[in-house]
Amino acid sequence: MLVSDIQGVRVYRAPAEDRRTNKDGTPRDPKRLGKIHFPVFAPDGLRVVGFMVKLPDVVGMIKQPDRFVALDALDVYEGVLAVTDEKRNFDDAAAKRLNVDLDACLIWTGMDAMTTSGARVGYCSDVLFDSRSGKVKHFVLTEGETASALVGNFEVPASYLRGYRDGAMIVADETLDLQLTGGVAAKAAEASVVISDKVKKGAATIDEKGSKALDKGSRALGKQLGKTRGMFSAFASEYRKAAGPAKKKRK
Secondary structure: OEHHHHOOOEEEEEOOHHHOEOOOOOEOOOEEEEEEEEEEEOOOOOEEEEEEEEOOOEOOOEOOOOEEEEHHHEEEEOOEEEEEOOHHHEHHHHHHHHOOOHHHOEOOOOOEEEEOOOOEEEEEEEEEEOOOOOEEEEEEEEOOHHHHHHOOEEEEEHHHEEEEEOOEEEEOHHHHHOOOEOOHHHHHHHHHHHOOHHHHHHHHHHHHHHHHHHHHHHHHHHHHHHHHHHHHOOHHHHHHOOOOOOOOOOO
16 A cells, blocks of 8 residues: 555544444444544654544634554444544554554655765655555655656665664665656657557657656756745645545445
8 A cells, every 4th residue: 555545534433342333223423533644654664553643623723733543443434444432542552552652753755865875865755555564665755746747756665774864764875776667758658669660769769868858857846846845835745645535424
């Protein structure tokens, strides 16, 4: 699962196991909790342990602090994503049960990334992880949304992570040797296989010159956007929230 697949999704509080049935035998409705906000990683950075959930504003104006919800507490109840309404699944009690120090945990998404030798490699825009164990499979590094759409991203294996230093994610120098994935340029190159040999030669010439210019221009733009993104929203546009429509509560 990608972090972006779940961010922005509504979460509900499911009744405790012994309180899930009404007197008439019908299931109790879940109550709204909030929306998935930040992914929380263990101090070693290699495992998602839970999420910070953004609670609705009180009377639409007063903001409430986010609540930590353990990953292993999330489940489907009555057709919606929910967490059983028990103390052990939230905040400090959940962290204690998971044997993690929330103050030492990390939020990778939105954080600038650098190699061990000091080369900047954009920022972490997404993370692929196992939805059950929370184990990270790879990190997605990008120079910005425009660069990502045009050129692509770096998919950095979890084994390349070297830790956290001075407000940045530190990855192995080998990250610079990875090939970009996705993006318009890559898709256009794949589509070229269906055209004639003659046209291929012309397209190859254009691609060789044009894609280099595209790469240079879009990555430069991405770096500029990266410098200013904090002026408009926290951690890269609310963590690229809501990859899809929120699940609706079953009536």
